[in-house]
Amino acid sequence: MTDQELLLAISDIMDKKIKSELQPVRDDLKMMNENIQQRIDALEQRLDSRIDALEQRLDSRIDSMEVRAKSIELHLENVTDKNIKLLAENYLPAAKRYERATAAIDAMQVDIDLMKGVIRNHSEQLQQIS
Numbered sequence: 648m649t650d651q652e653l654l655l656a657i658s659d660i661m662d663k664k665i666k667s668e669l670q671p672v673r674d675d676l677k678m679m680n681e682n683i684q685q686r687i688d689a690l691e692q693r694l695d696s697r698i699d700a701l702e703q704r705l706d707s708r709i710d711s712m713e714v715r716a717k718s719i720e721l722h723l724e725n726v727t728d729k730n731i732k733l734l735a736e737n738y739l740p741a742a743k744r745y746e747r748a749t750a751a752i753d754a755m756q757v758d759i760d761l762m763k764g765v766i767r768n769h770s771e772q773l774q775q776i777s
Contacts, residue, residue: 648656
């Protein structure tokens, strides 16, 4: 046998020996990889179910909020707007009445002040007579 053939034979033997010794390591790595993949799949399933539950809760809350918003919108349109319109319709005539009455009230106040002065004067005169 030549040196080349001996080296080839030694190389083949070493390759077989390394392969046979590395095979358990490869098997362990493969098993660990499968185990990790199973755990990742389980976590994904758990996360998916939690996300689905959260989505359902959010959808329910959004639906509830939409119903409430529609109810508020209808209340504003049917009740509040109507009441504001009634107030506005009644405000202008009442304001005009109060404006007219203000002049009369001012005139009455002048008359009352004048009558107070006259009554006071008459009271003093009556006190002097008696």
